[in-house]
Amino acid sequence: MHILAFAFALALAASVCLGQGAFAASAEHGKIAFMQHGCWQCHGTMGQGSIATSDGKRLAPNPLPWEAFAGFVRSTNRSMPPFSDKILSDGDLADIYAYLQSVPKPPDVSAIPLLRP
Amino acid sequence: MASEESQTKFNRRKFLAGVAIAGATGAAAPPAQAVTSALLPGATPRPSALRPSAIVAANETVAPPAMAKSEGVPASDFMVDVIKSLDIKYMPCNPADSFRGLHESLINYGGNKSPEFLTCTHEEAAVAMAHGYFKIAGKPLMVCVHGTVGLQHAAMAIYNAWCDRVPVIVVGGNDLDASKRAPGVPTFHSAQDISSLVRDFTKWDDQPVSLPHFAQSFVRAYKLAMTPPHEPVMIALDAALQESTTLDRAKLTIPRYVPTSPPQGDGSAVREAARLLANAERPVIVVDKCARTENGVKLLGELAEALQAPVIDQKGRMNFPNTHYLSQTARGRALLGQADVILGLELSDYWGTVNGWIDNGEDDGSGLQESHVKPSAKLISISSILLNTKANYQDFQRFQVIDVEMAADAEATLPALIEAVKQALPANQRAAVEARGAGLKKAWDETRDRTRQAASYAWDASPISTARMSMEVFAQIKDLDWSSVGGDRQFSAWPTRLWPMEKHYHHIGGPGGYGVGYGLPAAVGAALANRDAGRFSVNFQPDGDLMYSPGALWTAARHKIPLLTVMHNNRGYHQETMHLQRMSNRRNRVAFLGKDLGPLGTRIENPDIDFGKLANSMGVYAAGPISDPNELAPALKKAVQAVKAGEPALVDVVTQPR
Numbered sequence: 001m002h003i004l005a006f007a008f009a010l011a012l013a014a015s016v017c018l019g020q021g022a023f024a025a026s027a028e029h030g031k032i033a034f035m036q037h038g039c040w041q042c043h044g045t046m047g048q049g050s051i052a053t054s055d056g057k058r059l060a061p062n063p064l065p066w067e068a069f070a071g072f073v074r075s076t077n078r079s080m081p082p083f084s085d086k087i088l089s090d091g092d093l094a095d096i097y098a099y100l101q102s103v104p105k106p107p108d109v110s111a112i113p114l115l116r117p
Numbered sequence: 118m119a120s121e122e123s124q125t126k127f128n129r130r131k132f133l134a135g136v137a138i139a140g141a142t143g144a145a146a147p148p149a150q151a152v153t154s155a156l157l158p159g160a161t162p163r164p165s166a167l168r169p170s171a172i173v174a175a176n177e178t179v180a181p182p183a184m185a186k187s188e189g190v191p192a193s194d195f196m197v198d199v200i201k202s203l204d205i206k207y208m209p210c211n212p213a214d215s216f217r218g219l220h221e222s223l224i225n226y227g228g229n230k231s232p233e234f235l236t237c238t239h240e241e242a243a244v245a246m247a248h249g250y251f252k253i254a255g256k257p258l259m260v261c262v263h264g265t266v267g268l269q270h271a272a273m274a275i276y277n278a279w280c281d282r283v284p285v286i287v288v289g290g291n292d293l294d295a296s297k298r299a300p301g302v303p304t305f306h307s308a309q310d311i312s313s314l315v316r317d318f319t320k321w322d323d324q325p326v327s328l329p330h331f332a333q334s335f336v337r338a339y340k341l342a343m344t345p346p347h348e349p350v351m352i353a354l355d356a357a358l359q360e361s362t363t364l365d366r367a368k369l370t371i372p373r374y375v376p377t378s379p380p381q382g383d384g385s386a387v388r389e390a391a392r393l394l395a396n397a398e399r400p401v402i403v404v405d406k407c408a409r410t411e412n413g414v415k416l417l418g419e420l421a422e423a424l425q426a427p428v429i430d431q432k433g434r435m436n437f438p439n440t441h442y443l444s445q446t447a448r449g450r451a452l453l454g455q456a457d458v459i460l461g462l463e464l465s466d467y468w469g470t471v472n473g474w475i476d477n478g479e480d481d482g483s484g485l486q487e488s489h490v491k492p493s494a495k496l497i498s499i500s501s502i503l504l505n506t507k508a509n510y511q512d513f514q515r516f517q518v519i520d521v522e523m524a525a526d527a528e529a530t531l532p533a534l535i536e537a538v539k540q541a542l543p544a545n546q547r548a549a550v551e552a553r554g555a556g557l558k559k560a561w562d563e564t565r566d567r568t569r570q571a572a573s574y575a576w577d578a579s580p581i582s583t584a585r586m587s588m589e590v591f592a593q594i595k596d597l598d599w600s601s602v603g604g605d606r607q608f609s610a611w612p613t614r615l616w617p618m619e620k621h622y623h624h625i626g627g628p629g630g631y632g633v634g635y636g637l638p639a640a641v642g643a644a645l646a647n648r649d650a651g652r653f654s655v656n657f658q659p660d661g662d663l664m665y666s667p668g669a670l671w672t673a674a675r676h677k678i679p680l681l682t683v684m685h686n687n688r689g690y691h692q693e694t695m696h697l698q699r700m701s702n703r704r705n706r707v708a709f710l711g712k713d714l715g716p717l718g719t720r721i722e723n724p725d726i727d728f729g730k731l732a733n734s735m736g737v738y739a740a741g742p743i744s745d746p747n748e749l750a751p752a753l754k755k756a757v758q759a760v761k762a763g764e765p766a767l768v769d770v771v772t773q774p775r
Contacts, residue, residue: 038708041694041715041774048574048582050609050775053695058574077477077485079695081702106573114588115569115615 025091030099033092037083047100055079060103069097189362192328193222195369196359199332201231202371203339205259205286207645208232209246209638209672211239211270213263215290215306218359220261232259235645235676238668240267242638244274244349246669247285249602249642252434252625254649255410257284257342258642264291264311264353272315273632278349279318280465280512281433281629282406282502284342285349286335287319292356312351317509320348326358328369336372345379345409345526346501382499382523382530390460390497390521391537396546397458397495399553400426403449403470406433407462407527411621414438416531417462423538425554426460427452430613432606433465433626438619442554442561447568447614453489460497461519462527465629467498468515478703499534501526512630568614580771581746583685587611587657589749590683593757594653602643603636603656604628607692608685609775612657622652634665637682641673641765644680653760654679658767660686660721660728667731673765674736681760682767683753684728686742687774694719694774732767741769 034040034047039059043049047059063069070093076082083093109115196219212220224234237243240262247258262271268289278285292298292307312322321341325331331354338350363369382390394400402421408414417437421428427445428437429452437444445452453459453471461467471494475485490496496519503524506513523530542550572584587605591612604627605612618624625643628635640656647654663684673680697716701708713720729739738759740752749770756766 035714036710038694038698038715041689041691041698044575044578044582044773044775045580046575046578048578048773049571050583052606052609052775053691056571058571077475077479079475079477081477081699083702084705086705087702087707106576109569109573112573112576114585114592115572117565117569 025094025098027095027098027102030092030095030097030102033088034096034099037088037092037096039096042080046103060100061105063097063100066097069100189364190366191218191222191226192361192363193218193359194226195328195363195366196331196335196354197222197227199335199371200259201227203336203374204256205232206254206256206649207235207250208259208261209235209237209243209250209642210261211237211243211263211267213261213267213290213306214303215264215267215292215356216261216288216354216359217290218356219288219290219354222359235672237638237672239666240270241274241634242641242666242669242672244271244278244285244287245635245638245666246642246645246672248274248278248281248283248628248635249625249639249644250646251283251285251347251642252639253600253602253622253643253646257286257339257347259286259288261288261290263306264289265306265308268311268314273630273634274638275315275349275351276318276510277628277630277632277635279510279630281626282346282348282463283629284347286338286342287315287349287351289351289353290356290359291324291353293324294355294357297357311353315349315351317507318349318512319351320505322351322353324353324355326355328358328363331358332369332371336374340374340377344377345529346505347409348505379526379529380501380504380524381533382525384533386521386523387530387533388537388541390499390523391534391541393458393495393497393521394424394426394460395538395541396543397424397456398549399452399456400424400458400460401429401452401456402426402460402462403429403431403453403464404433404436404462404527405431405464405466406436406626408434408436408621409526409528413528413531414621416528416535418443420531420535420538423535423542425550425557427557429453431464431470432610432613432624433463433629435618435621435624435626436462438617439613440617440619442558445557445560445564447564448560450489454491456490456494458495458497459490461500462498463500463502464498465502465512466514467496467519468517471496471517472515476699478699495520497521499523499525499527499530572611572615575773577746578773579744579746580687580773581744581749582773583608583775584611584615585746586683586685586749586770586772587615589746589753590655590657590681591616592750593753594655594681597653597761598651599623599653599655600643600647601625601656602640602647602654602680603658605657607659607775608657608772622647622650633662636662638666638669638672640682641669641678641680644673644765645676645678648679653681653757655681655683657685658682660684660688660726661690663728664721664726668735670732670737670765670767671735677763678765679760679763680765681753681756682732682765684741684767684769685772686726686728686769687772688722688725689715689720689774691715691719691774728767728769732765732769738764738766739769740767742771743769744771 042053049058243260289311323334325334342350421443429449430446471490473487479485498519575582600622601624644654694715708716711717729741732739759766
């Protein structure tokens, strides 16, 4: 299974605090939903982004506040098409957010010899 | 059937007629079994095989009668003399009978030198090789193609060369005389006017009917192709003319090639442009295919420094060193929004430079359009493409109003513009100009830090991040005289953002027309030119693009063209993925994936292609597929050694999408 091949060790289900209440969200399922809904195609499997497909913007680590994130996904009119709740459920969206929250910070750039000036 | 006269005069027609009949009229044929068995001992006859006629059987099994000796010199020998006068070094080519006369002369009379025949497995690859070669060598190659079908194969690559302003001398074999040419296949492959297929995207074409005509046409074609704007040209070459003989060789002359000066901007327009730039508070220079040569890079530097103006490089060529503090490509949108004067040099799409378009279905589905510049901004353009615009294909892009527009070659106009700018700079503005430069130095440092930071994200990811792939490759080649011969816009442009690009051959831009199938053969062509210059060539190769013309790997192996190909193997046609996602979302439907990881039809998986095995099968050193970033360095090190030893090598890297 390709999805499994892409999956790597994730933290167990994370709790996502939503503006109007809280419910449990699964980072593990969020990773799968991130792949199934095509988010990774433009944003990369770790939400790292690309100047070719996301105008250089990153989703993770440290994603946007939930309200801004969910609002953008649901109603953007930019290059990324909006995802209505008919094609991306509230649960999947929360799980995706949990996954993005779980993405670890990269190593410090100064610790990567290949990126030293 | 051909007439008796033609049978006597052109023995080749008898042979071809037999071949053609074999393909076309097998139904009324005598037993095939004996012939098949004789040719293939042990072969099992297939009941459905068509039976060859007696003529075909004889042609296939009986020694042909001795060819009648012709008096005089083969006409195609003279054609070789003409071609050699232009010092065309190579001829990437897929063989075909419609130019067999010329082919024979090139390898036997011409000694297979200048041009040297490079065997290609597809005409599209042959033209793309010539395309890539020019962008390194600065000299055009000649490509022979079979009339009609070979030209149809070549057409997309010719269109790429047209959009990218690259000269290629295309020669299409054709058999004009309908009363004499062989029926069947050769006639399927003939046409009244083969060049009509590519006339919309070639600069000039001709169909010479005599040897003096050929000499004039070929030299003219070369001259036109090499006059900016550089473009492909087409010669349709009659097979009978090639295979005729001449008794008057001594009387035939070859016109001398004298290069044409490139068109320069009108003096008053140059002065007006200089006045606007010199008095601007925030001038911006945007370049696409500006630097045709290393001197173009130097001249652009002089202009930018005189103005202390930022340069936004659209990277159609290596125009400007990214190590220079005036290289501000990453800040392009912001700089254009603040600009009061914008100078565009050889832009492919001026409208797209100063406007944005969002494919969001708004405005009755035509998408959101928005200007990126102030209404008061003055626009200047120097572009030679105005001199060569045709109507049908829309490579001229949307119409943009320009305030000062010069139909001229930018590189040729730069010396006059630099001088005019220096004269026009007000003395009381020099301090402001210097201050502008200081601000840009600071911005350059900050941009470089941000880019390195961006590259660190997903550094250890699998599939491998494209930034990691790029920097692992650079670590292996940075001490060599390297040349990046593939595009990089499909994987976040990391090489042109992070590698120090300073020389004109450090990168060669993209395909021009974005026709897929350009990447690998163009890289092989560029690597050929780099081989002659003693440079190391590296190509980041998209997987989808490679599958259009994988045979270019064999050509590289066959002709010992050293090239490191690093697969950007994201297992998909990612350009199309988002289109399907966008359409699905717009219609409020879940994009159907099937068993894939992207909308059905946009993925190259199930099964995954093993590019290492593919390359290996064609005699190319290969490694991979590699998904673990820690395995990259040792694999690349070995591949670099293979390339340094003179061989092509391929490392298959399974990557992030972009």
